Each structure stands twice: as structure tokens, then as C-alpha cells.
Amino acid sequence: MLEPALLPTPLVDCTDAALARAGVELRLKRDDLLHPTVPGNKWRKLAPNLAAAVEQGHTRLLTFGGAYSTHLRAVAVAAAALGLTSVGLVRGEELADRPRNWSLRAAEDAGMELAFLSRAEYREATGRGGTDTTDGLQRRWGPCLVLPEGGSNALAAMGAAAIPAELPDLGTHDVVCCPVGTGATLAGIAAGLPPGARALGVAVLRGGAGYLEGEVARLHRAAYGREFGNWRIDHGHHGGGYGKVPAELADFADSFERRQGIALERRYVAKLLAALYDLAAAGAFPQGTRLTAVVTGLPDPA
Ligand SMILES: Cc1ncc(COP(=O)(O)O)c(C=O)c1O
Structure with missing residues (x-):
């Protein structure tokens, strides 16, 4: 077992006038604090794979x-x-x-x-x-034990399912949100939700519509032997493609960091949060929705 620095990770309220106007609440699930060098979804996805590797004598x-x-x-x-x-x-x-x-x-x-x-x-x-x-x-x-790209396999999805299990009192007004690269983190979150709550993934790559949904469904079948209907992926906020950080996104991230006092990883986490603000402003969430954004990683070192 790779010892976590902090588990469960903190859940913090993120008050903001723009979100309040949209009738939406936002909380941050600070998975970036899970481990200093294996942070966020890296730890969630690797921990069960590492346990299996050790158990199988690799x-x-x-x-x-x-x-x-x-x-x-x-x-x-x-x-x-x-x-x-x-x-x-x-x-x-x-x-x-x-x-x-x-x-x-x-x-x-x-x-x-x-x-x-x-x-x-x-x-x-x-x-x-x-x-x-x-x-x-x-x-x-x-x-050797071969781990797929991004560490995204059935065990990884099961590791990410522990995230909603750390969120108390989830119900029909809750949407748990994460960035989507391969889809394993979203697959786990959706699988770990109680009835009524929903998961929303924001694709950080361009042109992934259809493919990413297929990946999440494939991981669900591999990990749980069935598919889930409580999630969706937003494909409108990739910012031009994987790794691209347009000026507007950089400005959003700078301003969010100043207001909330948290350093944001740009390629995934900032894209997720910018998407949530944009969707809230566009009225995409019913009044009274409580969003929980999973902070899946740490910024690159300077
Ligand atoms: C910080 C961060 N968030 C989210 C993701 C995407 O996660 P997944 O590949 O499970 O969709 C990654 C890539 O693994 C990442 O580094």
C-alpha cells in the first residue's frame, strides 16, 4: 500500500457570487492533497493496481x-x-x-x-x-505487471469509486464532476454514487465524443459487469484540445486562484472548473444543484 498523506481528502465550500446567481453551490474535493508525488486521481487509480501487483508477487x-x-x-x-x-x-x-x-x-x-x-x-x-x-x-x-496508459483499467475505476464514498449525504441535487482524459476516473465516480446523484465529466481532449463514452462504458463492464446511466460527458470545453490552455482559460484560472487561494493544475482541473462556471451561467443546472468538483491533480512544478 502506498501510504496516503491525507485520506479522506478535505471537502471545501467554494462560495462565489457568479455561481450563487445561477442558483448553484460548488464544493471542491481536494484530492490534490492526497499524496505529494502521487496526487489526486493518480493515487486513486494506482493504489488498487499496486496492491494487486504486490499480492500477485510482481x-x-x-x-x-x-x-x-x-x-x-x-x-x-x-x-x-x-x-x-x-x-x-x-x-x-x-x-x-x-x-x-x-x-x-x-x-x-x-x-x-x-x-x-x-x-x-x-x-x-x-x-x-x-x-x-x-x-x-x-x-x-x-x-512485469503491464499498466495501461494513464493507469486506466478496471481496478483504477474501482479505486476512483472511493471518491463519492467519501462524500456524505449525496442525493438527487448532487452532481459530482471531474475532468476526463481516459474516462477511468469518471467511470469510478459514477459507479460509486448512491441512487439519485449524478456524475459529470468534462472532456479535456477534442474529438472524443462517442469514443470516451465507449471507454467509460467499457470500464464499467470490466469492473462491475454492467453499465451505469447516471453520468454524462461535456465535450464543449476542451479549450482547443489536449494540453491547450487558451488565454481565456489561463485568465479564469488566475482569477480563481486569487479568489479561492488554491493553485490550479491547468490542463485538467482549470478546464473542469471553467466548464462548470460556464455551464452554470448558461443555466445548464437546475436551481439548487450542488456541484462537487474533484481536484484531480497538482499544478506542474514551476
Ligand atoms: C490531473 C488529472 N486529472 C484528470 C485526469 C484524467 O483522468 P482519466 O484519465 O481517469 O480520465 C488526469 C490524467 O490522468 C490528470 O492528470
Whole structure:
């Protein structure tokens, strides 16, 4: 078990005139405070996978990520904390000979062995080519537990289901909200809700409509053997695409930080909050709705 710094994570009210005008309440579920180096949804998704790895006698974890992947850093740190070795397969063979950026350096400093793959090799290795590559990866890297990109599998969704379980008194006026990258966090939140409460995900990538809904439903079937009807994904607030932070979003984040005294991760958390303000102002939530936004991560180091 990777010891959390704080569990359950705090739930804080976020009073704001703009939301009050829309008849909406907002609370922040401060999962960013869960662990300093495996924060937010990284800890929620990895904890059950790490427990399974240890129980199954694995000594090595292998996973995938891009040049600035929070998931790679989190796996590197978590593996080291549990005495496991780790391998990170990084998208982009051109990165191999360049000086390491801060994120890959942090993964290496935590003990992760990095290997750099071309886009085509990466696609194949992550299974997006349509074939299960676990055997091939184990032949190349030795016995290891292969974690998917973003750590998003059935166990990860079950880990995220603990988030609503930490929210008391959820009912029909509650909407629990999170950003959506792969959909595992949203899948877990929806599965963990009591009857009547609903989940809302905000897609941070462009062009994911249909695909992301399919991913959430697939994770639900894999983890719970059924689908759930209590969630939806908003696709109108991706800000131009994954990793894009348009000036308007940056201004929103700066102003929110000043007013609420919390540092916001920009690619996921700020997009989520900006979307909620926008939807509230547009009357998308009935009067009396209580929104709980899950703060799923920490800002990058300066
Ligand atoms: C801070 C943060 N929030 C949300 C997400 C998206 O979570 P998921 O991939 O489970 O949809 C990520 C990526 O994993 C993330 O780093």
C-alpha cells in the first residue's frame, strides 16, 4: 500500500457570487492533497493496481506515457516506494538523445528505466494496434505487471469509486464532476454514487465524443459487469484540445486562484472548473444543484 498523506481528502465550500446567481453551490474535493508525488486521481487509480501487483508477487511494473506524463512519474515513485522496479515506455524516439525534461528526469531519478518508442511502436505497444502485447512486452522486459496508459483499467475505476464514498449525504441535487482524459476516473465516480446523484465529466481532449463514452462504458463492464446511466460527458470545453490552455482559460484560472487561494493544475482541473462556471451561467443546472468538483491533480512544478 502506498501510504496516503491525507485520506479522506478535505471537502471545501467554494462560495462565489457568479455561481450563487445561477442558483448553484460548488464544493471542491481536494484530492490534490492526497499524496505529494502521487496526487489526486493518480493515487486513486494506482493504489488498487499496486496492491494487486504486490499480492500477485510482481517485482516490476511497466507502463506508458508521453514526454510530460504525470502517470509515468507517479508509477516511478509508487513502484520505488513499494520496492518494485519500473519501466516507462515513452512516446517519441526523438527524445532518447535529448537532455531529459523535468518530468522524465523525475521519473528516472525515482528509479524508472525509460525506453523511447516511435509513434508506430508506441501505438502497437499500448495495444491500440488491436493486439494484446503483454507477452511481447514480458519477453522484452521480463516478468512485469503491464499498466495501461494513464493507469486506466478496471481496478483504477474501482479505486476512483472511493471518491463519492467519501462524500456524505449525496442525493438527487448532487452532481459530482471531474475532468476526463481516459474516462477511468469518471467511470469510478459514477459507479460509486448512491441512487439519485449524478456524475459529470468534462472532456479535456477534442474529438472524443462517442469514443470516451465507449471507454467509460467499457470500464464499467470490466469492473462491475454492467453499465451505469447516471453520468454524462461535456465535450464543449476542451479549450482547443489536449494540453491547450487558451488565454481565456489561463485568465479564469488566475482569477480563481486569487479568489479561492488554491493553485490550479491547468490542463485538467482549470478546464473542469471553467466548464462548470460556464455551464452554470448558461443555466445548464437546475436551481439548487450542488456541484462537487474533484481536484484531480497538482499544478506542474514551476
Ligand atoms: C490531473 C488529472 N486529472 C484528470 C485526469 C484524467 O483522468 P482519466 O484519465 O481517469 O480520465 C488526469 C490524467 O490522468 C490528470 O492528470
